[in-house]
Amino acid sequence: TPESVPPHALRCFSSCSSWLPQRVALRGSHWQSSLLGVRTSLPVRAQPKKKKKVDVKKEQAQKERMKKKLKKLEKAAPELIPIEDFITPLKYTESNRVRSLPTLSPEESERRVLLLKKWCLFKQKQDEAEKKAIKALVESQQEALRELQLESEELYQAAI
Amino acid sequence: SAAARRPWRLFGAMCLLRLPRITQPLEKEEEEVAALMEQIELERSLYSDHEMRKLEEEEQLRKKMESLYDEDEVHGKTVIMAQDLEEKWEQKFLGFKAAPRITDADKNNDRTSLNRKLDSNLMLLVKHKIGNQELWLLPQVEWQPGETLRSTAERAMATFLGDHIQAKVLGNAPYGIYKYKFPKAIRTENNVGAKVFFFKAFLQSSDLSQAQLKADYLWVTKKELGDYLQSEYLKKVNRFLLD
Numbered sequence: 001t002p003e004s005v006p007p008h009a010l011r012c013f014s015s016c017s018s019w020l021p022q023r024v025a026l027r028g029s030h031w032q033s034s035l036l037g038v039r040t041s042l043p044v045r046a047q048p049k050k051k052k053k054v055d056v057k058k059e060q061a062q063k064e065r066m067k068k069k070l071k072k073l074e075k076a077a078p079e080l081i082p083i084e085d086f087i088t089p090l091k092y093t094e095s096n097r098v099r100s101l102p103t104l105s106p107e108e109s110e111r112r113v114l115l116l117k118k119w120c121l122f123k124q125k126q127d128e129a130e131k132k133a134i135k136a137l138v139e140s141q142q143e144a145l146r147e148l149q150l151e152s153e154e155l156y157q158a159a160i
Numbered sequence: 161s162a163a164a165r166r167p168w169r170l171f172g173a174m175c176l177l178r179l180p181r182i183t184q185p186l187e188k189e190e191e192e193v194a195a196l197m198e199q200i201e202l203e204r205s206l207y208s209d210h211e212m213r214k215l216e217e218e219e220q221l222r223k224k225m226e227s228l229y230d231e232d233e234v235h236g237k238t239v240i241m242a243q244d245l246e247e248k249w250e251q252k253f254l255g256f257k258a259a260p261r262i263t264d265a266d267k268n269n270d271r272t273s274l275n276r277k278l279d280s281n282l283m284l285l286v287k288h289k290i291g292n293q294e295l296w297l298l299p300q301v302e303w304q305p306g307e308t309l310r311s312t313a314e315r316a317m318a319t320f321l322g323d324h325i326q327a328k329v330l331g332n333a334p335y336g337i338y339k340y341k342f343p344k345a346i347r348t349e350n351n352v353g354a355k356v357f358f359f360k361a362f363l364q365s366s367d368l369s370q371a372q373l374k375a376d377y378l379w380v381t382k383k384e385l386g387d388y389l390q391s392e393y394l395k396k397v398n399r400f401l402l403d
Binding site for chain 1: 166168170187189192193196202203205206207212308309310332333334335336337339355357358396399400402403
């Protein structure tokens with residue numbers, strides 16, 4: 001109660017009045033609860049920086065792990081992908097699907113063999129004719145280029 | 161260049177080819193072997209779904225005949241048999257009419273038309289006035305300094321067919337050469353003869369309505385060349401023509 005305050009205490013208060021406003025000002029700042037709290041504010045501001053460092057390290061560690069996994073996979077021999085066309089669907093393995101045809105007579109087999117031999121010869125001749133034609137074509141071009149070179153080096157260079 | 165002037169006059173000629181539009185007919189051996197291959201393929205194959213269905217239906221039909229069991233009347237619906245389908249397809253096939261391989265131009269032997277000999281290459285021949293003769297040759301013009309021989313050949317094409325010709329020239333190098341000496345009457349030391357360099361091109365579009373044909377021209381096959389070209393010239397041209 002104000003009546004019980006002794007007179008010397010009042011005098012104390014008046015001499016303290018010089019630094020009292022400062023104390024009040026400090027108290028007013030929103031990020032400090034007390035004078036001693038000044039030191040605790042520093043870590044609060046540095047927190048984002050630490051996040052970056054830690055994250056960077058974590059990310060690097062992750063990347064390395066991924067790379068290791070990739071290397072392992074690559075080292076493993078590539079599996080063969082089954083080709084769809086080579087797998088016969090099961091319905092075509094049923095026995096009732098087999099065609100019933102008369103067997104070949106010996107004359108027929110003879111005829112086939114002779115025909116295939118004739119075909120061999122025919123194809124050989126065709127192939128030789130093609131090769132000959134290509135050779136003639138190339139020779140004709142070589143001759144033309146030779147003559148051109150005799151005429152003019154410039155035109156020859158433009159042609160090749 | 162400071163080289164002495166050569167006594168040969170240079171010409172660039174273009175062998176313009178219209179490529180075949182249909183396949184050539186098979187030779188006898190090819191037909192025989194094709195038939196054999198088909199036969200072997202049939203022998204080695206299994207029944208297809210359609211054939212299985214046909215066989216089953218035939219089986220059912222036979223059973224019906226034997227057991228006199230009329231199922232259709234009971235259900236009252238008509239079933240389309242595989243046999244019916246086949247008949248339908250056969251009718252459709254008979255109704256199809258393919259385009260003729262022999263065109264009107266073939267029948268009339270109209271050699272100026274591009275619409276003939278659809279299974280062969282056709283080449284352009286143009287009538288040139290050389291000296292006091294009129295000769296059938298592949299279109300050619302004389303080379304002018306400053307252009308490559310390929311451009312000369314292209315110019316030859318444009319001279320006779322107009323600028324709107326769509327052709328693909330095959331490369332920068334000439335395919336053949338025909339060398340001849342002028343007759344003694346006009347031969348001089350500086351003007352001994354001429355060298356004609358042949359280039360090849362494929363005609364891209366068959367539409368020559370835009371072309372302004374400046375002289376007598378023909379489209380001929382390799383076999384028909386002999387009717388128009390002189391033997392020495394023909395020999396050289398034949399070398400770079402693949403049939």
